[in-house]
Amino acid sequence: MARGVTHERAECPVARAVDVIGDRWSLLIVRDAFDGITRFSDFQRNLGLAKNILASRLRDLTAAGILEAVPAAEGSAYRKYTLTEKGRELFSLIVAIRQWGEEYLFEDQEPHSVLLDTEHERPLRRLEVVDSTGRALTSSGTFVRKVSHGDARS
């Protein structure tokens, strides 16, 4: 994701993360990767984006350590793209986005794809933000502490 200004050195983890995955395609590529897609053309067909853009995003995500490009077969010039651990740890994030989208971006009777657990084939429970003792929290029960003598921006 080439760009002018970055938040690479921000003290806020949200800002740094947005820098890495905050664009129109990266998260959708990651979503597809979670769905088991590994091949260039499958990403391309599924997302409907231009090939040069896809190539660029795959490069960036690989450079960021979110995807790993391994040879598709012995000695093959082609690659299989799979999630690294860093990438797989984006699962909560994908689930959070999905649940928010389901709730607020669809009409009541409008169909959408659903994420099910393999064992029961039932939708997941809604994500809950909880404090260190396990109690549920809303944003009003929290606050951000900035780093003490930070010279960092944002």
Next chain:
Amino acid sequence: MARGVTHERAECPVARAVDVIGDRWSLLIVRDAFDGITRFSDFQRNLGLAKNILASRLRDLTAAGILEAVPAAEGSAYRKYTLTEKGRELFSLIVAIRQWGEEYLFEDQEPHSVLLDTEHERPLRRLEVVDSTGRALTSSGTFVRKVSHGDARS
């Protein structure tokens, strides 16, 4: 967020959500709103983005029903931007991004801002994806079911 192609009609909630908040600034504006920022100039100073871009994003987020623009005072021409319920429900998403960023985008000893619960002033517990019975899941314990006769894209 004006753009060429959109995922507005996608059957995947992730795609629709990325359409709304998947850019470099929207999520950071929402983060600031969670931190209690309401005024144009405070957003601007804190984020360091151009005023025209900020104005555009605030318009878009308001149009999307994530922010609400209320008069700053009686008869004032200026506005206060606050989160709607739809916006406040992005809290899990912000927490998910933050926790991922904390874990993977900072060096071990590198300082970053932290989100604490007001009562104990301690970091939150890590988000957990759980199935309908409350059991923790990773992505490999889940799968996506597409809608049956969808003509929708992606």
Next chain:
DNA sequence: CCGTATCCATTCCGATACTG
């Protein structure tokens, strides 16, 4: 202080053509 308007550079992205 709160924006809007304008200008300009850069980037994004799609379409197409091309290589292995």
Next chain:
DNA sequence: CAGTATCGGAATGGATACGG
């Protein structure tokens, strides 16, 4: 199939100037 190369239009984003 898996990309790279190039082109052009659209949008992003910064800087500045201006008006309520």
